[in-house]
Amino acid sequence: MTQIQEIPADRLAADETESLGKKILSGDPKIRQLGRSPAERNRPLWMLLPGGILMVVIIVIPLLLAFFIAMLDLDQYTLKDWASAPFIGLGNFVEAVSKTNLLHAIGVSVSYAAIVTIVTLPIGVLAALATQNRFRGRAFVRSVFLIPYVLPAFVVGTVWSTMFQSGGVVDSFLASIGIQHEGLWLNGPQSYWVLVLVQIWSSWPFVYLLVLAGLQAVENEVHEASALDGAGWWIKLRFVIFPYLRGPVTLALIISFLHNVNSFTLPFVLFGVPAPKDVEVLPILTYVTSFQSSRFGLGAAMAVFSLVLILIPLFVYLKAVRLDSGDDKKVSKK
């Protein structure tokens, strides 16, 4: 609201502003219209209503319910009449932190999501650069690159867990090149790296896609100009192409981090429940607490923690692209 009043203040003479200010305060509808920039006048804002209602029903109400449930002692005994389950304030949050594996699970989720995100970035960029120039069979290669991404996580998890069985394909392959593998892949410390590996395998094409889209935005003239200036491939990449990719890459980093933190299906199918301690990620812990132990209140409290966890990078991202404020307008005017 403050910005709406700030913008005309730049444009109108000081005395006009003062009287206008009074009229605005008095609520004169004509003046309120005048006070807006031409683009803002007579906007059919009511057309936002259907979308707005939908958002309230689909997002806002469930979110508020989740906060409410997180403060209830809701379990299989109180489920039938859930709204009257005992209200215990922050009890679930305290229990989640002090009595469950929540902090451990957050540690596993964040660290593995960060590793996967960092590793997939160069792979995605290289793959996009490699398929940037035309060559015979490029369309085919591009489609092949997308296979891991379009396969459902369920299928990916099933196939990899079969491969990582003791004495399975992975073990026999390693044996054939002279490495005798000891221990289990799908339980114990190695399971963490199996999760990292499989998640990398299935999520790098996302970075590749976004970078590819970013590369399409580089005009032909830019390539020509840098060629005329005699830029070598590295100079061109570093100082001409990369600046174009900053936006898509940031977006790719943040979305893939959020995706990995929230990933449920892949660890669930790979390792099953109860999950081995090394791969007990936050979504699995939340699922088991809610739907196996029927501690819905406690599970909702864990979900609130995970919401906070994903809000941090999301906030950074929104700041970076300035979707959350009117700043973009100011920038474009300058």
Place this chain on the structure above:
Amino acid sequence: MKKSTLIAIAGVATLSLALQGCSSTSNDSGSGAGSTDGAGKTLTVMMQANGIYPDEQKQWFSDISAEFKKETGAEVVFETFASSAEELTKIQTSVTSGQGPDIYSLGTTFTPTAAATGAFVTLTDKEWDLVGGRDRFVPATLQMSGASESTEVGIPFSSRPFVMSYNTELLSAAGIDKPATTWDEFASQAKKLTSGDVYGISLAYADGFDPWKFIWAMSVQAGNPILDGKTARLDDPVTLKAYETYFGWLTKDQVVDPQSVSWKSSQAIAAFSEGKAAYLPMATGTSKVTLDNSSVAGKYAYAVMPTIPPGSTTLPSDGKAATSIISGDNIVVANYSENQELAFALVKLLTSDSVQQDRFTLFGELPTSQDAAAKVQTDNPELEALIKSSAQSVGTPFSGAWGDTQNELVNVVTQTLPSLSSGSVNQGDLKSLLGSAQDVAQTALDKVR
């Protein structure tokens, strides 16, 4: 009134209408509950998908639907779920929304958890009469119907007691004339039976269900019911001993294939069916079909599992000679169902002697009605072990805390697998895992209402 206020009011009105729409549907439909004339009505039944006999199950569904339609005029729609987790989610949503299937078939160990929601009809004399009487059922199977006779919700539908299969050729080659009756004898026989790539016992350490049944059986035989009234006893020495015995078959006795650290139940059955193991404990009658189509066809038999706990030669005074958990399915009718009488009429059909016998022929599941069970027994003398085990089964604690307890019993095994695969299990680690399992189970038990 200002425009913006009007818009806001309109928004709220639309929203509340929409929400009302969601909640009111369950009250509108069906008004004629109270007669078993089911013309124009539909019953929905939720049942576990049969992975071994999918086609036979489909056929059975349509046969039952046709028969019930002929009897009452009502339609029966069968829905299936693949795992108990899926079923639990379905029950949870139905309980909160007050709509969903009229009838559920529940696994016996899962019945207490489901019953704790209070979403199912408590069986009084009236309901038992509707299904043909309570005394019609095999007494042991009624143990998992409710916490007490007055709070029963589950009607026994099928029985799948656990037994062990053994390879008759391997046993006689090793000079063993009859299968073990104590767990110690079981281990010493298994040692004799292990040579080369043939192992004494086929186990599935990584299975989500198998492990806790061993721990439970050995604990109960040694006098620890795991949940003892208001006290959880997972940290009891006899339970520790049970875990050590179960892991010791691999680490100390070395009578189990080391690969089985990552095996699920089906892989353990496969190893036995290839003749690579002499004993397959924790098998049910449903393994018959796999085994009869394998290289051990005609070379195997079923026996009840040992009932004397590890380290003993006789049953301790407070121990129970449990051959198996009460295993199988119960049928429950949802409280919110608009067609309860019709639902009980269908349950009567499903538990009738003829349908029960059909289910044995089709799926290998033992009947829960006494007459049908007696008939099956006379017709199939080779199933003696199964029938004996069914009669000697002991129910798992009928408590809302059992689900959590069971998960914790398995979790102890899951977290031990890395050290099991390295060949030794540290007693201190095991104790500390059991300690945290004990805490979770006790917390769950304290919450029971």
